[in-house]
Amino acid sequence: MSDEHKFQVDLGGIIDLLSNHLYSGPEVFLRELLQNAVDAITAHAQALSGHVGSVQFETIPGKRGLPPTLVVADNGIGLTSEEIHQFLSTIGRSSKRESLDRDDFIGQFGIGLLSCFVVADEITLITRSVKPGQPAVEWKGRADGTYSLRTLDRELAPGTQVYLRAKPGREAMFDADFVFEHVKKFGRHLPIAVDVVAGSSKRPINEPPPWNQSYRSDEERKVAYLEYGNEVFGTHFFDAIPLKSEIGGIDGIAFVLPHAASLATKQSHRVYLKQMLLSETGEKLLPDWAFFVKCVINTHVLRPTASRESFYDDQRLAEARDNLGDCLRNYLVDLARNDRQRLDQLIDLHFLAIKSLAVEDDEFYKLFIDYLPFQTSLGQMTLGEYLKQHPIVKYVRTVDEFRQVAGVAAAQDFCLMNGGYVHDTTLLEKLPEIFPDRQVEPVDVSELTDSFEELTVNEHDQVFDLLRTADQVLRRYGCQTEIRKFQPEQLPTLYTISSEAGFQRNLERTREQADDLWSGVLDGLAASRTPLATAQLCLNYRNRLIRRLVDVKDMSLVRKAIEMLYVQALLLGHYPLRSEELKLMGDGLLGLIELVVDGREKERE
Amino acid sequence: MSQNRLEELIGEALSFPPGLQKIEAFERAIAEADVLGEADTAFKLRSDLIESAIFNGQGDRAIVAFAAYLKHADQNWETINPHDLLWKYKWILNALPGLPQISKSKILDMVSDMSRRVESAGYSQRPAFYIRWRVLAEMGDFEAAAADIPKWRSEVKDGLQDCEACETNAEVNFSAETLNNEQALEIARPILTGKLSCTAIPQNTLGNVIRPLMRLGRIDDAVKIAERGYRMTSKNEAFLTKVSEFLLVATHTNALVRAKRIFSKHAIWALKTGCYTRRLRFNSVASAFLKKLAQGKLKETSSEVSEVKKRKATSSVRMQLPSEHPLYQPDARYDIPVLAGWYQNEARKLAVQFDQRNGNRYATQCLKETYDLAGVEQD
Numbered sequence: 001m002s003d004e005h006k007f008q009v010d011l012g013g014i015i016d017l018l019s020n021h022l023y024s025g026p027e028v029f030l031r032e033l034l035q036n037a038v039d040a041i042t043a044h045a046q047a048l049s050g051h052v053g054s055v056q057f058e059t060i061p062g063k064r065g066l067p068p069t070l071v072v073a074d075n076g077i078g079l080t081s082e083e084i085h086q087f088l089s090t091i092g093r094s095s096k097r098e099s100l101d102r103d104d105f106i107g108q109f110g111i112g113l114l115s116c117f118v119v120a121d122e123i124t125l126i127t128r129s130v131k132p133g134q135p136a137v138e139w140k141g142r143a144d145g146t147y148s149l150r151t152l153d154r155e156l157a158p159g160t161q162v163y164l165r166a167k168p169g170r171e172a173m174f175d176a177d178f179v180f181e182h183v184k185k186f187g188r189h190l191p192i193a194v195d196v197v198a199g200s201s202k203r204p205i206n207e208p209p210p211w212n213q214s215y216r217s218d219e220e221r222k223v224a225y226l227e228y229g230n231e232v233f234g235t236h237f238f239d240a241i242p243l244k245s246e247i248g249g250i251d252g253i254a255f256v257l258p259h260a261a262s263l264a265t266k267q268s269h270r271v272y273l274k275q276m277l278l279s280e281t282g283e284k285l286l287p288d289w290a291f292f293v294k295c296v297i298n299t300h301v302l303r304p305t306a307s308r309e310s311f312y313d314d315q316r317l318a319e320a321r322d323n324l325g326d327c328l329r330n331y332l333v334d335l336a337r338n339d340r341q342r343l344d345q346l347i348d349l350h351f352l353a354i355k356s357l358a359v360e361d362d363e364f365y366k367l368f369i370d371y372l373p374f375q376t377s378l379g380q381m382t383l384g385e386y387l388k389q390h391p392i393v394k395y396v397r398t399v400d401e402f403r404q405v406a407g408v409a410a411a412q413d414f415c416l417m418n419g420g421y422v423h424d425t426t427l428l429e430k431l432p433e434i435f436p437d438r439q440v441e442p443v444d445v446s447e448l449t450d451s452f453e454e455l456t457v458n459e460h461d462q463v464f465d466l467l468r469t470a471d472q473v474l475r476r477y478g479c480q481t482e483i484r485k486f487q488p489e490q491l492p493t494l495y496t497i498s499s500e501a502g503f504q505r506n507l508e509r510t511r512e513q514a515d516d517l518w519s520g521v522l523d524g525l526a527a528s529r530t531p532l533a534t535a536q537l538c539l540n541y542r543n544r545l546i547r548r549l550v551d552v553k554d555m556s557l558v559r560k561a562i563e564m565l566y567v568q569a570l571l572l573g574h575y576p577l578r579s580e581e582l583k584l585m586g587d588g589l590l591g592l593i594e595l596v597v598d599g600r601e602k603e604r605e
Numbered sequence: 606m607s608q609n610r611l612e613e614l615i616g617e618a619l620s621f622p623p624g625l626q627k628i629e630a631f632e633r634a635i636a637e638a639d640v641l642g643e644a645d646t647a648f649k650l651r652s653d654l655i656e657s658a659i660f661n662g663q664g665d666r667a668i669v670a671f672a673a674y675l676k677h678a679d680q681n682w683e684t685i686n687p688h689d690l691l692w693k694y695k696w697i698l699n700a701l702p703g704l705p706q707i708s709k710s711k712i713l714d715m716v717s718d719m720s721r722r723v724e725s726a727g728y729s730q731r732p733a734f735y736i737r738w739r740v741l742a743e744m745g746d747f748e749a750a751a752a753d754i755p756k757w758r759s760e761v762k763d764g765l766q767d768c769e770a771c772e773t774n775a776e777v778n779f780s781a782e783t784l785n786n787e788q789a790l791e792i793a794r795p796i797l798t799g800k801l802s803c804t805a806i807p808q809n810t811l812g813n814v815i816r817p818l819m820r821l822g823r824i825d826d827a828v829k830i831a832e833r834g835y836r837m838t839s840k841n842e843a844f845l846t847k848v849s850e851f852l853l854v855a856t857h858t859n860a861l862v863r864a865k866r867i868f869s870k871h872a873i874w875a876l877k878t879g880c881y882t883r884r885l886r887f888n889s890v891a892s893a894f895l896k897k898l899a900q901g902k903l904k905e906t907s908s909e910v911s912e913v914k915k916r917k918a919t920s921s922v923r924m925q926l927p928s929e930h931p932l933y934q935p936d937a938r939y940d941i942p943v944l945a946g947w948y949q950n951e952a953r954k955l956a957v958q959f960d961q962r963n964g965n966r967y968a969t970q971c972l973k974e975t976y977d978l979a980g981v982e983q984d
Binding site for chain 1: 610617620621622624626629630632633636637639640665666668669670672673675676701704705706707708711714715718799833836837840873881923924925927928929935936937
């Protein structure tokens with residue numbers, strides 16, 4: 001025969017766990033009390049239509065050095081003594097779980113009342129059920145896990161009162177202003193009257209949310225929304241956009257940030273569930289591209305996760321998110337059609353978000369692409385401005401490639417776009433698909449020099465030896481040589497390297513330093529890449545030094561010079577040197593010193 | 606002056622959202638730190654780069670950074686957190702089988718190296734056995750992998766093990782790869798019902814159960830899972846294999862618009878990924894899709910369920926492909942049979958490379974299964 005035993009649960013430990021880990025702060029007990037009251041009133045109204053609920057938080061200062069007391073009273077459905085045994089005294093079980101339609105309630109986790117033990121050692125609850133013939137009962141629960149229950153022979157109206165006396169160190173949380181501030185934070189938009197009472201003062205916390213109010217004009221609505229945004233987030237927002245989605249039962253406001261937001265930031269939103277504050281850091285409510293707004297929303301339907309920070313990522317949330325995205329999209333489209341000036345201001349701040357949407361949405365792309373700014377070698381300009389002057393959009397794909405050539409391109413008056421920032425290449429390459437008459441052309445950095453001025457046939461003859469020598473010298477470093485005429489004249493060379501060649505260069509440099517085990521792996525990695533990627537050193541025929549080199553007959557001197565020009569180009573471009581290049585630099589410097597010394601000595605002779 | 610440049614480059618890298626651009630920005634910053642001789646900064650940046658690259662499908666870039674990272678760590682052992690290093694080592698080892706040029710024996714040598722390091726850091730061998738059976742399975746050596754699984758299970762969890770969701774997913778994947786379809790779905794149950802999750806789960810599992818479902822003929826379920834899965838994976842290159850599985854479902858169900866959208870949106874990932882297993886999977890499914898498209902077997906819209914209109918076989922289609930594509934057309938008009946042939950060729954070449962490295966026919970068999978499940982005849 002087996003013995004049945006029961007776990008011993010240490011309630012103190014659980015409470016500690018709740019207060020320190022699950023709840024965001026000790027003030028959460030106010031939220032839980034408010035939530036229980038609201039749920040009790042909702043249940044009462046379901047049983048008796050037309051029932052008007054109200055909740056009162058009363059703070060009573062302690063007399064003769066005793067701690068203060070908080071009394072929370074509601075006229076909700078109340079509990080019978082049987083229900084108390086069943087629900088209040090079994091941790092984790094909630095009266096809301098099995099009864100009625102749970103979607104009508106805010107709380108779902110049945111551990112709310114426990115949070116009171118974070119601020120009080122004892123909870124006293126006096127309640128009378130709305131069910132006929134039920135007496136009022138008093139339940140006293142203590143933090144050590146014991147409780148007592150007795151029937152009262154007083155006549156009480158149906159409802160519940162919770163009495164808490166502050167435990168040492170928690171008195172500040174029973175202060176009337178503290179209670180008012182937090183109850184208001186959690187419940188200001190509730191449709192049920194909630195008052196905070198202290199002595200003869202009675203302060204209602206309720207304020208209907210701005211999205212439930214009517215306004216005489218859109219302008220008046222906007223002003224009211226922006227004031228609300230400023231009050232909630234302490235920010236003067238650029239604009240306010242009404243949000244609505246039937247799916248998810250969502251109403252709210254999106255506030256356009258007055259400053260640019262980076263793509264890497266995630267906005268957190270203020271979320272109300274059935275008009276009670278659920279989270280100030282809600283996520284996943286808007287599409288990814290909508291990182292330029294902060295929202296306040298209320299949902300009647302979505303299901304929160306246990307952390308209360310977000311919602312179950314189900315089909316319903318996905319559809320609601322699309323609907324809210326449409327609200328923002330419509331706002332932008334409306335601006336594009338009716339208020340270009342305002343749109344330009346908004347694009348100035350938030351072009352990254354608008355680009356993110358344009359990547360996903362062809363219709364939107366069509367409407368916005370010409371207004372969006374891109375970086376070019378001749379400064380920032382919109383695609384529309386670019387296309388007015390240049391029939392074909394020429395661009396490089398990475399920031400690194402752009403930086404290598406932007407200065408030189410500008411000096412030739414060549415307008416080259418930087419496709420390296422997030423979305424830019426994708427947006428540019430979408431152009432011919434959306435507008436069949438428009439053309440784009442990716443530029444390989446090494447091919448850019450093809451567009452520079454060619455040498456004459458005569459000049460070509462002159463540079464033949466120089467170029468051949470340079471090619472012999474640099475080929476072993478994976479670098480080709482070219483010669484052209486370009487601006488600025490002071491620049492002797494232009495070093496370019498594609499991002500694939502740059503990666504291989506990096507790989508090679510790492511391999512030189514790795515131990516046997518890893519160099520073998522890196523060899524394997526190198527073998528899997530396209531082998532033809534090389535860098536290019538383009539000599540500038542307009543440069544004085546290069547012109548002088550053309551005339552030098554001593555080929556060993558030319559070789560040295562080319563090696564040093566190559567190393568100088570790498571250093572100018574901030575490329576870490578491979579070991580053989582470091583050696584080149586060392587040998588080259590020594591060689592130059594030798595040459596100078598030799599020259600001096602010859603002079604002296 | 607250069608110090609400012611370094612700070613600017615770091616700031617730029619941090620401001621980019623996850624993706625290839627962020628990784629390249631980290632590489633620029635690392636180069637600058639190396640030029641300046643800022644070894645500690647370079648080490649931290651490499652650590653960031655490795656994480657970013659692993660979670661965004663650029664294993665090759667992570668491997669290069671890790672080689673330098675490990676060297677610095679070995680030289681500065683007293684200042685290194687071994688837990689961090691070994692975690693990264695796990696990621697790197699997972700990425701190695703994706704490169705067919707790295708031999709099987711080399712990969713197993715690396716696993717042994719990691720195993721020694723795990724031991725000297727005082728951890729149980731659980732992570733080493735785990736990595737071992739997973740890389741063996743990825744190389745199609747299921748017998749050797751199966752022999753390691755009980756050893757893995759018997760080792761204690763002491764902080765270096767994957768989370769429960771990821772470990773469960775690995776077992777789902779193993780069952781799926783060894784054609785134990787019902788078992789795969791059974792193991793996946795706590796993940797599919799939402800009981801187990803982490804940052805990469807259920808995304809990975811949603812992709813891993815596609816083939817078991819299709820093999821069992823449960824196409825409706827596969828469609829539902831594919832819709833849910835695609836929503837959660839379409840923004841992260843690390844999920845390229847999973848996205849390919851969702852494209853396979855769209856191809857099987859003849860959902861032209863959906864398949865075309867998935868194909869053209871993710872073609873760039875396959876071109877740029879440093880993981881050739883992922884590229885092979887995408888290219889296989891893409892060639893199946895394009896073949897069906899060329900044969901006029903796909904529906905005009907994905908919502909047309911009732912009637913499959915037999916379209917005339919078309920030879921060209923307009924869609925956006927990245928300019929890096931060898932067949933890139935600036936006017937966005939593509940010859941489908943040519944495109945299909947290119948993808949088939951690429952897939953076959955890669956499959957042969959993998960089979961040579963693995964010493965079996967696993968990659969070619971997977972390719973064949975892709976065509977079977979998509980409903981295309983292999984010529």
